[in-house]
Amino acid sequence: MIKIFSQGLAALVLGLVASSAFAGGEIQVKDAWVQAAPPGVKVLAAYLEVKNNGKQQQVLTGVSSPAFGKIEIHRSVIHGNMAHMEHQKELPIPPNASVLLQQGGLHLMLMDAKKPLNSGDQVPMTFVFGNGEKIAVSATVRSGKMEGMEDHQHMDHSAHGEHKH
Amino acid sequence: MKSQRGALTGKGLAVLLIVAVAIAVAAAAFIGSRPGKEVVVKPPEEIEDYLFWEAKELTDFKLTGADNKVLGLNDLKGKWSFIFFGYIHCPDVCPLTMGVLGQAFKLIEKNPAAYQEIQGVFVSVDPKRDTPELLKEYASYFSNKFTGVTGDTAQVDAFSRQMSALYTIHPKEPNSTGDDYQVTHNSTVFLIDPQGRLYGRFSPPQLPNEIAGVFLKIRTFYNERVKK
Numbered sequence: 436m437i438k439i440f441s442q443g444l445a446a447l448v449l450g451l452v453a454s455s456a457f458a459g460g461e462i463q464v465k466d467a468w469v470q471a472a473p474p475g476v477k478v479l480a481a482y483l484e485v486k487n488n489g490k491q492q493q494v495l496t497g498v499s500s501p502a503f504g505k506i507e508i509h510r511s512v513i514h515g516n517m518a519h520m521e522h523q524k525e526l527p528i529p530p531n532a533s534v535l536l537q538q539g540g541l542h543l544m545l546m547d548a549k550k551p552l553n554s555g556d557q558v559p560m561t562f563v564f565g566n567g568e569k570i571a572v573s574a575t576v577r578s579g580k581m582e583g584m585e586d587h588q589h590m591d592h593s594a595h596g597e598h599k600h
Numbered sequence: 601m602k603s604q605r606g607a608l609t610g611k612g613l614a615v616l617l618i619v620a621v622a623i624a625v626a627a628a629a630f631i632g633s634r635p636g637k638e639v640v641v642k643p644p645e646e647i648e649d650y651l652f653w654e655a656k657e658l659t660d661f662k663l664t665g666a667d668n669k670v671l672g673l674n675d676l677k678g679k680w681s682f683i684f685f686g687y688i689h690c691p692d693v694c695p696l697t698m699g700v701l702g703q704a705f706k707l708i709e710k711n712p713a714a715y716q717e718i719q720g721v722f723v724s725v726d727p728k729r730d731t732p733e734l735l736k737e738y739a740s741y742f743s744n745k746f747t748g749v750t751g752d753t754a755q756v757d758a759f760s761r762q763m764s765a766l767y768t769i770h771p772k773e774p775n776s777t778g779d780d781y782q783v784t785h786n787s788t789v790f791l792i793d794p795q796g797r798l799y800g801r802f803s804p805p806q807l808p809n810e811i812a813g814v815f816l817k818i819r820t821f822y823n824e825r826v827k828k
Contacts, residue, residue: 470692470695475738480691480692513693513787513805516787517784518690518784518787520690520692539693539696540692578699
């Protein structure tokens, strides 16, 4: 008990100084979210950040969730306006680095949704790494943020957010 | 006396010249502003890259939406249409682009006259999986300005080829059990003018304020060019 507590404290302290030498928390899965979609859509995408605080490369080898039949790591590639997806068998995370899965690039392809998901729902996911580590994460269902919406210079924006789909 | 007459003649010539120039300018302005006649005006620099060099007339096509509603070239006339070719099993690029368009439409809504003139059309290039009913649910999720349509391969191609919007349906991965093949598609948003002509395009990656801002400028430019 004391050991667990002190480990937790150590993790907290190390986290605060952004150190990397803590074995138990070398890999972090952060800010996971699922792109909200209409109920009939059975294939969704999830986005997140995988952070490797360690000195060795880590490899994300698989992701699973009870809410989906299958989850794959994909990368969207747009070449000359043509968009396609590349299936990534695994995703290496270099030491002391983060890999971002974000819209229009790397993402988790969530297939065969077991039931429709609404904005605000939580989706449990388990991330498995090459070193055997498993990380459980809860991803929030929401609509994507729109970066281009933040520049309102030329727009009267008084009625923003009043429209329903 | 002689020199005076000469001076008068010179003055008279000058007046004549001015009158002639004035008539020429007025005539040019009159010809230029004849109703229905398209004036050749250079587009402003900030929209030039979004416009096709010459608006391209489209030929009729037939796509189908929910409740067997047919969409053809006549349904595009009288509106500005934003066309996007995709498929529902596309979890990343398609919702991203459709979301951007939906947000752009909200920005355009601040200009009620322009908002009245716009519509979005999501064309599925994957009719095997995307039914018109599912397409309706999908398209309207991003904006009530959106219609979702598809057709058989020949019908989709008859429309998409006019925009050179190529796509490829890939074979399933070898160990795949389900219906999870992939599709490569053009992620450009095409803009069709109220005469049903291919007028402009927004290449990826698009942003809502870019699409809204550029569209409003294109519309102003078009209205000046095609004076009624």
